[in-house]
Amino acid sequence: MSLQHSAGRRSAPGDLKGKETPRLFTKPLRKLTPKTSLGFDVIRFASVILGLELFPWQKWLLIHALELNKDGTYRFRKLCILVGRQNGKTTLLTVLCLYWLYVDSGAFPEHVKPRDFLILGTAQDLDTAQEAWDRTNAYCDPDPENEAGIPTLQSKTLKPVLGNGKTSIRLKSGAKYRVKAANRKGGRGKSAARVLMDELREQQNFDAWSSVTKTMNAIFNSQLWGISNAGDAKSVVLRHLRDIALESVNEWDKYVETGIQSVEEYANKNDLTLGLFEWSAPDGCKKDDPEAIAQANPSLGYTIEWETILSDLKTDPEFVFRTEVLCQWVTAAVFTYIDPLAWASQCDLESEIAPNSPVVIGVDTSADRSMTYVSVAGFREDGNRHVETVAQRAGMMWAPEAIKKIADKAGTTDVAVQAKGTPAIEFIEPLEKLGLNVIQVGGSELGSSAGQFKDHVEAGTVFHRSQPVLDMAISGGVTKTLGNMQVWDRIGSLVDVASVISANYALYGLDVHKEPATVSAYVAMGEEDNPDWW
Structure with a gap:
């Protein structure tokens, strides 16, 4: 029984074949032989028992992936x-x-x-x-x-x-x-x-x-x-x-x-x-580069016809072709609301909220209610802003009590949350019952808060510590038009943007409701014991 064959296939230009060796791979610890890799035995099994001749890249992968340790176990x-x-x-x-x-x-x-x-x-x-x-x-x-x-x-x-x-x-x-x-x-x-x-x-x-x-x-x-x-x-x-x-x-x-x-x-x-x-095309290659196509498609010239590739090249959107055919990462098929490079430039691993700064907490939940994120915003010693996600967990039930504990440790009572149109509105009543001051972000504030967050990033006045949960949301977060405003789009974004929305609302609450504290020029760095309160 044969699952693959190559008869009658038209070849790529110059009889170009798919590449046997991947572009990126983990190197073996020793020379790979029938004694140091089980892949050789699998190839023989396919040929003798199954009557199947594997393609060169499949053989290469089996030999390298099934490398053995000295005791015969898999590396x-x-x-x-x-x-x-x-x-x-x-x-x-x-x-x-x-x-x-x-x-x-x-x-x-x-x-x-x-x-x-x-x-x-x-x-x-x-x-x-x-x-x-x-x-x-x-x-x-x-x-x-x-x-x-x-x-x-x-x-x-x-x-x-x-x-x-x-x-x-x-x-x-x-x-x-x-x-x-x-x-x-x-x-x-x-x-x-x-x-x-x-x-x-x-x-x-x-x-x-x-x-x-x-x-x-x-x-x-x-x-x-x-x-x-x-x-x-x-x-x-x-x-x-x-x-x-x-x-x-x-x-x-x-x-x-x-x-x-x-x-x-x-x-x-x-x-x-x-x-x-x-097996992927190199970064920055032209999408019609035959060598790049061959590098990502090791079965080219065996079961994949060059004409099929050309058809996809002509009819697919570029991001689809690069992902599906060239095996390249395309992190967004649309323009993100905040430029990921601008966001990355605001990374400061030493950034923190000043000890005497006011703090506002922001909370938001995924559209499908699967995850809830809690973030904080405050002023740094230099007067710029700092945002950080301090808690994330599945579901919603855990959030009010956790937010209360964070607020107590931070010495604040202010929590910003969207007023309508999101699962997070369910936090408003329990947070108020816990004695917290809920800053409800709604109406035109949805657009102005998102716009001001973007302005801060582009102006270099907000900093972060490059947390994956925020970086990922920035890399795929988009907005939608609501009236004449741009507001965060939880459904249309390529990723869950609830984390960045929570940080956005925390920052908005800080800007609208708080003033930066005056920092004494005589306070020496490290004079006070101020461990992270989250």
């Missing part, structure tokens, strides 16, 4: 793999799952018995997660009518379980491959030896990631594959994982590739269990 615990759409990742995952089930599940019986070996496949929805499962099941379903199956595998397999959230392939040895939607509850349950997170770019919060990754902690030699094309401003999990892995790649190049440290010296001081393998 990588988590893998972040990025590649352009429709390049054959489902085929790759199918081969990998079959190998894990029928070969690898019995590799360390003294640590993990086959009956305890579980592969968990997840994605943002069950249909996506089930694509690789369906392909895998086609090879091994013991149903006599399954003519496409492999007898060697079928003879070792029980009838699959279908539906009711328990869809799974079951081996007679007890090993299983189960699929679930990636959500807060989807990954909870039995410990998983292997995890596949498909379309990782669609994970817009860490609920599913936290749930799924914790299933691996109690299993010996566990491994997670997160695979996707490039993300956008909402892809917080993929961005976080990629940023950490890319920093490690750069550190390796800085110290090991230059000879400053040996591999052994570097390995003794750094975590080497996260791998990055990214």
Whole structure:
């Protein structure tokens, strides 16, 4: 049974083929051979058992991703793999799952018995997660009518379980491959030896990631594959994982590739269990550059036709083409309300509210009520403003009491919140009952507060400490027209902007209702004990 072929394909200019080697990748610790990588065995399994010849890039990835430690365990615990759409990742995952089930599940019986070996496949929805499962099941379903199956595998397999959230392939040895939607509850349950997170770019919060990754902690030699094309401003999990892995790649190049440290010296001081393998076009390339296209599409000239690329190039909006085909990050398809570069220029890691400054608290909640953010604003010693998010948690019930505690520690009673049209209006009454002075931001103030926040950023009169929760909101936050005003758009923004709205309202309350305190020129820095009150 063959899942891919290359016959009859028209080639790219000059018979250009997709690149076998990714543009960005984590370097191996040693020369990769059949003794130091299980990838060679997987490739042989695909050829001999499945009758499938993998593409060069798929072979390369298996060899590098399945690098072994000296004790035979996997070097990588988590893998972040990025590649352009429709390049054959489902085929790759199918081969990998079959190998894990029928070969690898019995590799360390003294640590993990086959009956305890579980592969968990997840994605943002069950249909996506089930694509690789369906392909895998086609090879091994013991149903006599399954003519496409492999007898060697079928003879070792029980009838699959279908539906009711328990869809799974079951081996007679007890090993299983189960699929679930990636959500807060989807990954909870039995410990998983292997995890596949498909379309990782669609994970817009860490609920599913936290749930799924914790299933691996109690299993010996566990491994997670997160695979996707490039993300956008909402892809917080993929961005976080990629940023950490890319920093490690750069550190390796800085110290090991230059000879400053040996591999052994570097390995003794750094975590080497996260791998990055990214087939993507280089930053700043022209979107029609054939070499850039080939770098992001390793199956070009095999299953992907050059004419298909040209059609997409002609019909796709540029941000779509760069994300889907060139595997490049496009953080916004629209202009953000506040320039992220201007915001970044106002970062001051030492910025803080002066001890004798008035403080105003701001609070806002996501449009879907999923997260609530609490921020503060105050004056610095130099008279400029400082904003900071000091609390964030899921839901809303926790916020009033938490805000009261923050207010008491800050020596303030002022809390700014939107007056209408947002879930946060539900805070007004309980905050007032707690004795706090609620500054209700409504009507024309919605536009003027947003405008003044932008003015402060552009004028360089507000500072922050570069918190990811605020930086991300700025990077994808847009406004909408309300009358003749621009107001924050919670629904239309590429990210959750409730965090920056809470900071915005805190700053607005400070500007409208407070005056900067007079700072004595004779107060020496560090004279007073003023630890962070949040």
